[in-house]
Amino acid sequence: MKVLQTFLGKKMIMTRIWIIFLLVLVMGAAHLAYAGSISYTPSSPNVEQDVVFTLLPSGKPSTVNWDFGDGATAVGGLVVNHKYLSQGTYTVRATYGGLAAPFVTDTTAITIKENRRIEYTPSNPRINKPITFKAVNFLSSQVQWDFGDGTVISSGFHTAGAITQTHTYTNSGVYTVRVRDFGGASVVAITTTLTVTDAASITFQPAQPRVGEQVTFTAANFFSNTLIRWDFGDGMVQNDNSPPVITHTFNHQGTFMVHAYDGGGTVLTASLTILIYPLATITFSPSDPRPGETVSFVANNFFSNTLIRWDFGDGTIENDSSPPAVSHSFSNPGVYTIRAYDGGGATITAAALMSVLPPRVISHSPQNPRYGEMVVFSAVNFLSASILWDFGDGTPPFQGGSQANHVYQNDGFYTVTASDFRNGGPIPVTKQIGIVPQRGPRAPFSIS
Numbered sequence: 486m487k488v489l490q491t492f493l494g495k496k497m498i499m500t501r502i503w504i505i506f507l508l509v510l511v512m513g514a515a516h517l518a519y520a521g522s523i524s525y526t527p528s529s530p531n532v533e534q535d536v537v538f539t540l541l542p543s544g545k546p547s548t549v550n551w552d553f554g555d556g557a558t559a560v561g562g563l564v565v566n567h568k569y570l571s572q573g574t575y576t577v578r579a580t581y582g583g584l585a586a587p588f589v590t591d592t593t594a595i596t597i598k599e600n601r602r603i604e605y606t607p608s609n610p611r612i613n614k615p616i617t618f619k620a621v622n623f624l625s626s627q628v629q630w631d632f633g634d635g636t637v638i639s640s641g642f643h644t645a646g647a648i649t650q651t652h653t654y655t656n657s658g659v660y661t662v663r664v665r666d667f668g669g670a671s672v673v674a675i676t677t678t679l680t681v682t683d684a685a686s687i688t689f690q691p692a693q694p695r696v697g698e699q700v701t702f703t704a705a706n707f708f709s710n711t712l713i714r715w716d717f718g719d720g721m722v723q724n725d726n727s728p729p730v731i732t733h734t735f736n737h738q739g740t741f742m743v744h745a746y747d748g749g750g751t752v753l754t755a756s757l758t759i760l761i762y763p764l765a766t767i768t769f770s771p772s773d774p775r776p777g778e779t780v781s782f783v784a785n786n787f788f789s790n791t792l793i794r795w796d797f798g799d800g801t802i803e804n805d806s807s808p809p810a811v812s813h814s815f816s817n818p819g820v821y822t823i824r825a826y827d828g829g830g831a832t833i834t835a836a837a838l839m840s841v842l843p844p845r846v847i848s849h850s851p852q853n854p855r856y857g858e859m860v861v862f863s864a865v866n867f868l869s870a871s872i873l874w875d876f877g878d879g880t881p882p883f884q885g886g887s888q889a890n891h892v893y894q895n896d897g898f899y900t901v902t903a904s905d906f907r908n909g910g911p912i913p914v915t916k917q918i919g920i921v922p923q924r925g926p927r928a929p930f931s932i933s
Contacts, residue, residue, distance in 0.1 A: 521540055521541055521579075521589075521591050522540075522541050522591055522593070523538060523539070523540055523541070523577055523579055523591050523592070523593040524538075524539050524541055524593075525537060525538045525539070525577075525593070525595060529596075529598065530569070530595070530597055530598075531597070531598060531599065531600050531601065531622070531624065532569055532570060532571060532572050532597055532598070532599045532601070532673055533568050533569070533570065533624060533666060533667075533671060533672075533673055534568065534569075534624055535566050535567075535568055536566065536567050536568065536569070536595070537564065537565075537566055538551065538553075538564065538565050538566075538567065538577060538579075539563060539564050540563040540564075540579050540581070540591065546581045546582070547562055547563075548560060548561075548562070548581065549561060549562060549563060549565075549579050549580065549581045550579070550580040550581065551565050551567075551577070551578070551579055552577070552578040552579075552580070553567045553569075553575060553577055554575030554576045554577055554578070554595075555569055555570070555571070555575055569597040570672060570673055571597070572597045572598050572599040573596075573597055574594055574595070574596045574597075575594070575595050575596075575597065576592055576593075576594055577592065577593050577594070577595055578590050578591070578592050579591045579592075599675075600622040601620070601621065601622045601623050601624070601664075601666070601675045602621050602622065602675065602677070603618060603619070603620060603621070603662055603664055603675055603676070603677040604618070604619040604621055604647075604677075605617060605618045605619070605662075605677070605679060609682070609708050610654070610679060610680075610681050610682070611681065611682050611683065611684050611685065611706070612653075612654050612655055612656060612657050612681055612682070612683055612684055613653060613654075613655060613684060614653065614684070615651045615652070615653050616651065616652055616653065616654070616679075616681075617649060617650075617651050618630070618649070618650050618651070618652060618662065619647040619648065619649050620647060620648040620649075620650075620664045620675070621647045623648060623664070623666050623675075624666050624667070625666050625667045625668065626648070627639065627640075627667070627668040628648055628664050628665060628666055628667075628668065628669070629664065629665045629668060629669030630650050630652075630662070630663075630664055631662065631663040631664070631665075631674075632652045632654075632660065632662050633660035633661045633662055633663070634654060634655075634656070634660055636652065638650070639668055639669055654681045656681075657681050657682050657683045658680075658681060659678060659679070659680050659681075660678070660679055660680075660681060661676055661677070661678050662676065662677050662678075662679065663675070663676050664676075682706055683705075683706045684706065684755075685704070685705065685706045685707050685745075685747065685754045685755040686704075686705045686706060686755050686757075687702055687703070687704055687705070687743060687745055687755050687756065687757045688702070688703045688705060689701060689702045689703070689743075689757070689759060693760075693762055693788055694735070694759070694761055694762065695738075695761065695762045695763065695764050695765060695786075696735060696736065696737060696738050696761055696762070696763060696764045697734060697735075697736065697764060698734065698735075699732050699733075699734050700732065700733055700734065700735065700759070701730060701731075701732050702715070702730070702731050702732070702733065702743065702745075703729055703730050704728055704729040704730075704731075704745050704747075704754075704755065705729065707728060707729055707745070707747045707754060707755075708747055708748065709728065709747050709748040709749075710728060710729075711726060711728075711748075712724060712725070712726055712728070712748055712749040713725045713728040713729065713731075713745055713746065713747060713748070713749070713754075714745070714746040714749040714750075715731055715733075715743070715744070715745055715746075716743070716744040716745075716746075717733050717735070717741060717743050718741035718742040718743055718744070718759075719735055719736070719737065719741055721733065724749060735761040737761070738761050738762060738763045738764075739760075739761055740758060740759070740760050740761075741758070741759050741761065742756060742757075742758055743756060743757050743758075743759055744756045762786060762788075763785075763786045764786065764835075765784070765785065765786045765787055765825075765827065765834045765835040766785045766786065766835050766837070767782060767783070767784060767785070767823055767825055767835045767836065767837040768782070768783050768785060768837075769781060769782045769783070769823070769837065769839055771907055771908075773840075773842055773868055773907070774814075774815065774839070774841050774842070775818075775841065775842055775843070775844050775845060776814075776815055776816055776817055776818055776841060776843075776844055777814055777815075777816070777844070778814060778815075779812050779813075779814050780812065780813055780814060780815070780839075781810060781811075781812050782795065782810065782811050782812065782813065782823065782825075783809050783810050784808055784809040784810075784811075784825050784827075784834075784835065785809065785835075787808060787809055787825070787827045787834060787835075788827055788828065789808065789827050789828040789829075790808060790809075791806060791808075791828075792804060792805070792806055792808070792828055792829040793805045793808040793809065793811070793825055793826065793827060793828075793829070793834075794825070794826040794829045794830075795811055795813075795823070795824070795825055795826075796823070796824040796825075796826075797813050797815075797821060797823055798821035798822045798823055798824070798839075799815055799816070799817075799821055801813065804829060815841045817841070818840075818841045818842055818843045818844070819840075819841055820838060820839070820840050820841075821838070821839050821840075821841065822836060822837075822838055822839075823836065823837045823838075823839055824836045842866060842868075843866045844866065845864070845865065845866045845867050845903075845905075845914045846865045846866065846914065846916070847862060847863070847864060847865070847901055847903050847914055847915075847916040848862070848863045848865055849861065849862045849863070849901075849916075849918060853919070853921055854893070854918070854920055854921070855896070855920065855921050855922065855923050855924070856892075856893045856894055856895050856896045856920050856921075856922065856923065857892060857893075857894065857923060858892065858893075859890050859891070859892050860890070860891055860892070860893065860918070861888065861889075861890055862874070862876075862888065862889045862890070862891065862901060862903070863887060863888050864887045864888070864903045864905070864914075867887060867903070867905045867914075868905055868907070869905035869906055870886055870887055871884060871885075871886070871905070871906070872884070872885055872886060872887055872889070872903050872904065872905055873885075873902075873903070873904040873905075873906075873911055874889045874891075874901075874902070874903055875901070875902040875903075875904075876891045876893075876899060876901055877899040877900040877901055877902065878893055878894070878895075878899050882902075889903075893920040895920070896920045896921055896922045897919075897920055898917055898918070898919050898920075899917070899918050899919075899920065900915050900916070900917050900918075901915065901916050901917075901918055902914070902915050
């Protein structure tokens, strides 16, 4: 009996061993049947791009639990699609199994990149100048543009693999441009930031420059602080290595076109037209004034027609409210500097030197002549050596030199006139002379 029990016990043990062995074989075979791998296309997927995952080889269960590594899961077959909304590296898991075998999980790593980008030209955009934007490597043919200034459009055209759009900003500032794929349906916005500056310009001082006057030019809103090439339009081209300010003097009046090239490049950055006015001058008449004589001054090529301040150099300053002509007389001979200030400003606009000559006088000898006696007359400080003499006694005037002799036939008072010429006309000087009666011979000596 004990032998039988022992035999039966051993048989049951062997049976159980065989059962366990068979189960292991079945489960192992099932596991080997479910062994697989995961593939995907495209090989370098982009954010928001459809990725097709395939569990290989075929013959797998129809139901697979997918975990895409970004928090998203799906229950599907051997082939599923998924989009990633962020770039990065993700671990994808496919879990499957059946009643006859345990669940198996296959994994693979996938790297998602964001290759979409926005490009624009020029690299230093300015207001009121068109900017060309390109949406590069986008997934669809239609995108939505948001230029950050309130302008949103859904358009564009393909050029060399990119979607191109132009836009012009009317105000300077920093703008964030957003482009959404799939006609604007994309949940991911591709962005770029650009700084739009004010338009480059040129200014100059003084506002009304003259020939020979130094003009200061300033390049505003240029980018380079090491080089600006200037073309002043008068044949002078200069590279300025310490911008933005440069000076130049024009030697001729006229209108000139000034060009400035940022960074010394060949593309014109800014330009302006400048008018160079004639040199301001002072003229006066007569050119040889005498003390007490009225001199007329004219301010030539001045700008103001309401005020010119005159400094006549003799202590007299006058504000002329009806320019350009003014008159003045000088009390004494000498050399005077005449200064005129356009608009009554503090800066001298023009200056001139003027000589006031000594007064013209007629002298005679002897001092108390008698009739019948020769009188010698002299024209003193006259400009011309040719003098027109009139002795005032009815004898005809005659043209002579700076000295003239005359004999009066009667006593009395006579007006002697001597005239030199200015601007084609005579300028007379007069002197009254008394002729005394004869009283015997004049002593050849004098008593002092």
